[in-house]
Amino acid sequence: MTTIDPGAELKARIAEIKERFAIESAGGKLTVRRDDGLYRHLEVEMPKSSAYWFEVMTWPGALAITGHTGSHIFRRDEDMLLFFRTCMGPGPDWKIDTRYWAEKVQPDGIGSTGVQSYAEDRVKAYIKQAAQEAEADHPGLLAEVEEELFSRYSKADLETEAGAKAALAAFEFDGFRFDTAGWEFTEYDYWFLYTCQALAWTVAQYDARVQVAA
Template identity: 30%
Template sequence: MTQPTLEQFLNDVKNHELTIHQNNGVYRHLTFANPNDCDKYFNITTFPNYLVITGDMGALVFSRLHDMFNFFRSDDLKINPDYWAEKIQSASYQGKIESYSEFDTDEVKRCAQEYLDDFLEQNMLSELDKEELLEEFDSEILHSEDEYEIVEAIRNFDCHGFDFEEFWKGDYRKYRYHYIWLCYAIVWGIKKFDEVSHNG
């Protein structure tokens, strides 16, 4: 699934309304929801040094500043997924990574193809060997369906002098759709809250 654009996010929340359950300094509890259904509703809760977002699109906990609204506030709804991911709180390092990113099988296949193309440019193989290598690559690598299959296939691949010994130096993960959506939800939610607070 590709990542949501700001436009897609804004379309998802176009009928959302803000309900303020608590607003006491940095202690806040806000709900953003369409009054007619609960699709893609979300809550933002803050207390000193923490912001928690929960709801239909998942849950994340961030920690950085005493007032986390000051950390995330963006009037033009710009997000910073790289930096913000560092501030996610989780039970483990692996859990933290899994909360915002996922293995990108398509990217691995694309890079594996480049890796193979480079090898073929630098090594003179007979037509028969080249054909066998391409067939093996196609069936083992390009037809892998998930992370476990393709990791195993790459780890064990060895055909006519071609293997993936140096391959895993790259980063083959991408942001989860829900993570990017929640990043937009935070900046949009804070902006809505600010508008109500300043007009109230």
């Protein structure tokens, strides 16, 4: 597997989301509802639509964000705005360590953090590439894969991670079976990546507001 690069995919997705957020946040308004030490309530309205808003709240040891970004709770340091500020570094071109920030998200009652989601397009690309590479040794494999996994009449469920793994485990043709070792079935969720941009923007806006007030 040489043509599928999850790392490159992530960089491209982050660049796309960063560009989208820059457009949507232009003219955005930060309102400080509460600013009492480590207890803060920050509200953001974005001009694109009345539906585009989010809130950031902090208390000792935690930060919560909710709104059109989705909802996440981060825990790491006593002052979570300071945590994100330190991670981002100085200057207007903030840096986001996606993996590190993701590690600070708290799971919900069923153990999910909402950070990762099933990478359907990537898994389909893995399947097609593996079949193409093995076609010479197993003539007819590509046609069988198309019929059994991709056709409209297929019973395979490639829309969920569990369904895809079950379908791949069950597939066999002329001695060929899929070897999924090394396949990455998940990717960072789109709205988690968007949330990272929202948090970085909010910290920068809050800091600028505090500096002006000082």
